[in-house]
Amino acid sequence: MMEDKLLIWKFKRGSGDALSRIYEKYKNSLLRLANALSNDAAAAEDVVHDFFVDFAQSPEKLKLNGNLRGYLATCVANRVRNRNKSGQRQGGAGLDEVESLASKSKRPEQWIIASEQLRRVNSALAQLPVEQREAITLHLHGGMKFRAIAEWQGVSINTVQSRYRYGLDRLRSLLIGEVEK
Amino acid sequence: MKPAEDIEKLIKDVDIDTNAAADEAVLEDALGALEGAKKKSAEPAPNIPRVITRSRIVKLAAAVVVVVVASLAVVSRFAEPQAKKAPRMDAVKTAAEAIEAEEQSASSIAEPIRGDVILRAKVLEMKHDFSRWEVLKVLYGQPPRASIIVVYNSMMHRELNQPGAERILGLELEDDGTYSPIHSSGYDNIDEAEAEWTKLIEKVTK
Numbered sequence: 001m002m003e004d005k006l007l008i009w010k011f012k013r014g015s016g017d018a019l020s021r022i023y024e025k026y027k028n029s030l031l032r033l034a035n036a037l038s039n040d041a042a043a044a045e046d047v048v049h050d051f052f053v054d055f056a057q058s059p060e061k062l063k064l065n066g067n068l069r070g071y072l073a074t075c076v077a078n079r080v081r082n083r084n085k086s087g088q089r090q091g092g093a094g095l096d097e098v099e100s101l102a103s104k105s106k107r108p109e110q111w112i113i114a115s116e117q118l119r120r121v122n123s124a125l126a127q128l129p130v131e132q133r134e135a136i137t138l139h140l141h142g143g144m145k146f147r148a149i150a151e152w153q154g155v156s157i158n159t160v161q162s163r164y165r166y167g168l169d170r171l172r173s174l175l176i177g178e179v180e181k
Numbered sequence: 182m183k184p185a186e187d188i189e190k191l192i193k194d195v196d197i198d199t200n201a202a203a204d205e206a207v208l209e210d211a212l213g214a215l216e217g218a219k220k221k222s223a224e225p226a227p228n229i230p231r232v233i234t235r236s237r238i239v240k241l242a243a244a245v246v247v248v249v250v251a252s253l254a255v256v257s258r259f260a261e262p263q264a265k266k267a268p269r270m271d272a273v274k275t276a277a278e279a280i281e282a283e284e285q286s287a288s289s290i291a292e293p294i295r296g297d298v299i300l301r302a303k304v305l306e307m308k309h310d311f312s313r314w315e316v317l318k319v320l321y322g323q324p325p326r327a328s329i330i331v332v333y334n335s336m337m338h339r340e341l342n343q344p345g346a347e348r349i350l351g352l353e354l355e356d357d358g359t360y361s362p363i364h365s366s367g368y369d370n371i372d373e374a375e376a377e378w379t380k381l382i383e384k385v386t387k
Contacts, residue, residue, distance in 0.1 A: 014219045016212050023208050032197045049207045056214040113198035121195050140193050172188045 004068040012059050019056055026069060027052075030076050031112055033141040037080040037133065039126035041112045047079045073142025074152060077134065124174040132167030135160050 007025075010018035027048065034044035055062075055075070125133050134153065138144045146164070150157040 014215065016215055019211060019215055020208060023211060027204070027207075028197050028199065031199065032195065035197070045203075049210070052207060052211040053214045056211040057218045059215065059218060110200055110203065113200060115196060115198065118195050118197060121192055125192075136192065140189060168188050171192070175188065175191065 008062065008068060012062055014059055019059075022068070022072075023052060026072050029069070029141055029143075030072055032118075033073055033137055034076050034080055035112060035118070036122055036125050036137040036141060037077060038084070039122050041110075043080075043083060045110075045112055047076060047083060051076055051079055067143075069143045070145075070148055073138060073144055074148070077138060077142065077152070120175070124171050127174060128167050128170055129163075132163045132170070135163040136167045136171070139164060 007018045007022055011022065030048045030051070031044055034047045035041055038044050038047070051072075055072075125137065128136070131153065135146075135149055138149050138152070139146065144152075146157050146160045150160045153160060
């Protein structure tokens with residue numbers, strides 16, 4: 001936590017080292033979060049890539065004194081949500097068809113190397129209602145507290161806890177059922 | 182371990198690997214964006230007096246969104262007898278009210294910001310503004326001999342807080358009761374500025 005505060009302080013003063021450290025420290029959890037929320041590796045890569053570029057463009061505007069991990073997770077979750085909406089508005093175009101900064105980058109095509117376990121978990125998560133999936137992934141991958149998720153989803157904390165609990169029950173039956181087959 | 186905890190652990194522990202080349206490329210993009218942002222923030226700010234003189238609306242706003250601050254030469258004036266001080270105070274008050282009337286009559290002015298109103302209120306209540314006193318010392322290098330009515334907007338006020346700032350427009354109330362304009366060496370079109378201020382002086386002194 002102290003390290004994060006120091007990183008924020010340095011980053012706000014334009015430190016490239018601080019940005020690199022934030023990137024190294026959180027890129028995997030953000031990719032995992034975006035991937036779980038979108039169930040689309042390419043879209044998750046673009047979202048996280050675009051987020052880091054935008055994040056770096058205005059360090060002085062960063063108003064954050066608390067939890068850096070939660071802040072990053074919220075930003076990425078917002079982007080996934082916006083891309084989903086944007087995809088729906090554009091007549092159901094897939095997430096990866098929405099233009100992004102990432103498409104202009106020289107980044108090699110594949111960033112996430114998905115393991116079998118990752119595919120299995122994401123495919124089970126994809127079968128949950130969006131709200132339950134968000135509650136589970138933001139809590140487990142984003143490290144967000146239920147109160148923060150409740151604010152983000154605009155519902156009560158009890159609702160978030162119920163969504164989380166029902167989501168886990170459903171996941172258990174999906175994943176264990178899959179093993180038992 | 183409870184079944185719910187099993188599932189939580191399973192999801193939490195899902196490992197993710199990334200392609201190192203892509204990692205580097207993304208970080209390179211982000212660092213490039215950071216460098217761009219640093220260069221952008223290092224660019225000099227626009228010359229405010231130039232902006233004011235070029236834009237009629239901003240000029241009007243600068244001239245009319247006014248704050249009147251009266252600063253008496255603190256040490257000597259504090260010691261001045263009340264009877265001698267009263268006419269000077271009345272003159273300051275009249276000037277402040279005239280400028281306020283000017284402000285209210287203009288149609289295209291921006292709304293005065295909170296600080297402006299507070300400072301003007303100080304003038305009308307005849308309270309000394311010690312931060313203003315420091316600005317006057319910047320201008321004159323020594324405490325002013327006469328009472329000063331300085332008119333400026335918040336943009337100019339920020340300018341004045343810069344070291345070596347000289348840009349200011351105002352009215353100086355001399356000991357003999359007359360007003361004279363204070364010019365700004367940083368003003369681009371001094372004739373235009375002077376014409377505006379002559380009008381204001383007429384209004385204040387008539």
